[in-house]
Amino acid sequence: MKHDTSASPPSSSPDTGRGLLAVRGVSKDYTSVHGETVHALDDVNLTVDEGEIIAIIGPSGCGKSTLLRMIAGLDDDYDGEIAWERPPRPGRDIGFVFQEPALLPWRTVEGNVRLGIEVQKERLDRADERVATLLELVGLSGFAKSFPKELSGGMRQRVAIVRALAYDPRILLMDEPFGALDAITRDRLHDDILRIWEETRKTIVFVTHSVEEAAYLADRVVVMSPRPGRLQAVHQVPLDRDRSPATRELPEFARFVGMLRGELR
Template sequence: MTDFLAARNVGKVYTSAKGGQVTALDDVSFEIQDHEIIALIGPSGCGKSTLLRMIAGLDDSFTGELNWAVPPKRGYDIGFVFQEPALLPWRSVLKNVALGLESKGHSTAEIKQRALDLIEMVGLRDFASSYPSELSGGMRQRVAIARALAYDPRILLMDEPFGALDAITRDALQDELLQIWEQTHKTIVIVTHSVEEAAYLADRVVVLSARPGRIRAIHEVPVPRQRDARIRDTAEFAAFTGVLRGELE
């Protein structure tokens, strides 16, 4: 793999409501490689989501550097999936997925076909005409993932995308995300509080310390890339999640 993005000595200081200076991130350096899934884990408040927003270009008031192999085009190269799907309730599944394409100069037929292809990819073919209020939480998050992929971004950023879901739905969506990766080979950065989720999804796991967030460790995930639920029952998986859990204590 080649480097897709390198963070070099990244830091973030902000002013609290009381006027004090708070260091959220300090001297953070790591690489994101092309086509890999990388997970960011760490205690609450350690700057994981802040770092994701920096990569997305939503926060540019930081020190250090984000060095892209190919600088991204805003609105084209970066897809973002939030913890809450944030779908437009007055638009159908099809029109929610198509939203990001409507200002990109595509024909109506091209937009519809691209949206339908993605809806098929996330397993919602029979719900293209449904509205968000008619969907379960897991289905709404599938729509959000399809919407983020609509304009074919080079990198997909995911901020605790499955954190609000029940365990069964979360496991199912993790498997679906891996299937999507198998089809697209997108570079994916996912923030999660779950060491099991990080170990199951990622090629590498970046562990951040408590605030101020610093790199505590970077691990290659020691299980094969081809994964299914059975991997969770292996001694190797249990040992690795134990290591991650220990680093968060």
């Protein structure tokens, strides 16, 4: 990973604000299984503000998940810089929700949620209270003693989300967390995320292939170009923060979704 802190952000950047973290001039190449060099990301610049929700959309293979993993610190092989307003504590300030819940099958729901708290060895005296509060927040209080195999797909993903929140990270990163779910379950989880945000005001950055999902959940939507992934545009969502299922019926919601679809085409 190369850092160049002396240079100013590239003029091509559509985002020049200040906030919780800044992605500055990030590019990435990797070698494919066939030995070919793949230029995955090119000169990406983005600022993430404290307490906002950002959605990243773009065509398959444009580097959305790669960028998310870089922010999480799971990939440090890149050019450029990801600078935090305050350096994150390893494993403590970043919560990550993957496409699959990846719950431990031998642990109960409450045991899975407790895992992060136990690993961090922090607030153990309040772990039961914290777990109970989070499970209530996503409507799973009655399933605390259940095992993952006894839950539906949507319920398992709820557990994965609150597990990532259990140790109170500064930012929650989600990589297509609802992609494998049916439409009804996905809509319910969208409202769970909004309720979590209302309660915690967490900074959230998530990757999705769903334009509607991005428009419904986010404060800003980042549109990436085909590979090599560049920031094609960053749009402020033209909706009040108070979202509900009725939001999807608003003309401005339909217009914004249509505009995003047009950019992706």
